[in-house]
Amino acid sequence: MKITISLIKADVGSTGGHTEPSYRMMEASKEEVSDAIEQGLLIDGFVCHTGDDIALLMSHTHGEGNQDIHQFAWNTFLKATDIAREYGLYGAGQDLLVDAPSGNVRGAGPAVAEMEFDHTLSGVRAAESFMMLAADKCGPGAYNLPLFLGFADPMYCAGLMLPPMIRGFTFHIIDMDNTGGDSIIELNAPEDYYHLAALLRDNERFGIDSIYSRTYDERAVAVSAQRLHSIAGKYTGKDDPVALVRNQGIFPAPEELISPYAKVHYVGGGARGSHVMPLMPVPINTPVTGMYCLPLVSCAGFSLAKDGTFSDSYVDFFDNPAWDEARLHAQRKAVEIRSQGWSGAAMLPYTELEYGGFRDTVGGLIDRFAFRDGGQAGASK
Numbered sequence: 088m089k090i091t092i093s094l095i096k097a098d099v100g101s102t103g104g105h106t107e108p109s110y111r112m113m114e115a116s117k118e119e120v121s122d123a124i125e126q127g128l129l130i131d132g133f134v135c136h137t138g139d140d141i142a143l144l145m146s147h148t149h150g151e152g153n154q155d156i157h158q159f160a161w162n163t164f165l166k167a168t169d170i171a172r173e174y175g176l177y178g179a180g181q182d183l184l185v186d187a188p189s190g191n192v193r194g195a196g197p198a199v200a201e202m203e204f205d206h207t208l209s210g211v212r213a214a215e216s217f218m219m220l221a222a223d224k225c226g227p228g229a230y231n232l233p234l235f236l237g238f239a240d241p242m243y244c245a246g247l248m249l250p251p252m253i254r255g256f257t258f259h260i261i262d263m264d265n266t267g268g269d270s271i272i273e274l275n276a277p278e279d280y281y282h283l284a285a286l287l288r289d290n291e292r293f294g295i296d297s298i299y300s301r302t303y304d305e306r307a308v309a310v311s312a313q314r315l316h317s318i319a320g321k322y323t324g325k326d327d328p329v330a331l332v333r334n335q336g337i338f339p340a341p342e343e344l345i346s347p348y349a350k351v352h353y354v355g356g357g358a359r360g361s362h363v364m365p366l367m368p369v370p371i372n373t374p375v376t377g378m379y380c381l382p383l384v385s386c387a388g389f390s391l392a393k394d395g396t397f398s399d400s401y402v403d404f405f406d407n408p409a410w411d412e413a414r415l416h417a418q419r420k421a422v423e424i425r426s427q428g429w430s431g432a433a434m435l436p437y438t439e440l441e442y443g444g445f446r447d448t449v450g451g452l453i454d455r456f457a458f459r460d461g462g463q464a465g466a467s468k
């Protein structure tokens with residue numbers, strides 16, 4: 088049978104600032120998911136949060152972009168929003184950018200990563216294991232470097248030297264500046280290695296959308312690569328991407344895929360969506376309390392039973408002392424970059440500055456520029 092895994096997340100309000108959703112919001116979301124399983128819409132479901140974003144992980148047989156699944160996620164976020172409003176939480180309904188989405192919530196604010204695949208538990212996928220990743224306080228390209236290293240660099244993934252993976256992977260990269268539609272380029276690792284790097288270095292514009300095995304034509308990765316401000320026309324919150332990654336067998340193993348997060352690489356998006364900060368790996372359900380909204384990434388692993396239900400328990404990959412060293416490293420890197428405040432690389436460039444306000448301030452000053460001979464300079468804003 089064909090199974091679809093849908094991971095849909097939204098920030099619809101949080102306690103004491105942009106920290107985490109409230110207990111009641113989480114309980115209400117879990118209740119909705121339980122009801123949907125009982126009613127047969129979902130085979131299984133799991134709810135967690137990373138920072139202030141609630142993530143709904145669902146298995147079902149309705150395919151990608153299904154109206155009932157998307158509407159269910161939207162309504163669940165609306166219920167959590169009602170609770171956020173009732174208790175006066177910050178940013179209630181923040182990521183719900185339209186009044187009522189027509190079917191698919193992609194483009195309506197929530198982040199969506201979905202994968203449909205054959206699930207017969209035979210042939211090349213005798214067991215199906217996958218992980219969900221959720222990152223808060225960062226842009227949609229936050230996974231570019233770790234996914235590239237996991238799927239294209241044998242220094243991180245020795246499995247690439249093995250027969251099932253030696254032909255490499257096809258990367259679908261999306262140009263997130265193109266608001267006309269999903270504008271995608273397909274590049275193959277290893278031969279397009281440098282071209283991949285040339286695009287993926289720009290986390291704000293180009294994001295990995297999906298990755299496919301070239302040998303088996305099986306999809307390994309789905310990322311919610313889109314930009315909220317391209318949708319809303321203005322900044323409303325940070326993009327905070329989610330990703331689904333199938334692993335083992337014909338794909339890299341979890342250890343190969345999560346090792347790059349030990350780099351705690353700098354990403355754009357901490358504090359007012361405008362600062363460059365390291366990405367710290369944390370357990371699921373961690374609030375954002377670090378300096379300058381230290382960006383967080385979480386990763387939970389599941390197996391999928393024959394009937395499409397999730398394993399009886401999950402693995403919280405970063406909930407382990409093995410990652411304490413990386414967390415400390417992230418905090419040291421955060422202190423380092425914050426020590427230069429607003430200067431240069433410590434903040435995002437003008438075109439990427441968020442929260443409108445910074446741009447309004449600079450825009451007002453640009454209006455006052457004049458040529459030395461007195462003429463209006465008229466620079467673009």
Ligand code: 13P
Pocket residue numbers: 098105138139178181223224323324325326327356357358359360361380
């Ligand atoms: P969120 O998008 O996670 O709400 O973050 C907003 C922000 O930039 C907080 O400083």
Ligand code: MG
Pocket residue numbers: 098101105106139178181324
């Ligand atoms: Mg928020």
Ligand code: MG
Pocket residue numbers: 098138139140223224325327
């Ligand atoms: Mg968030």
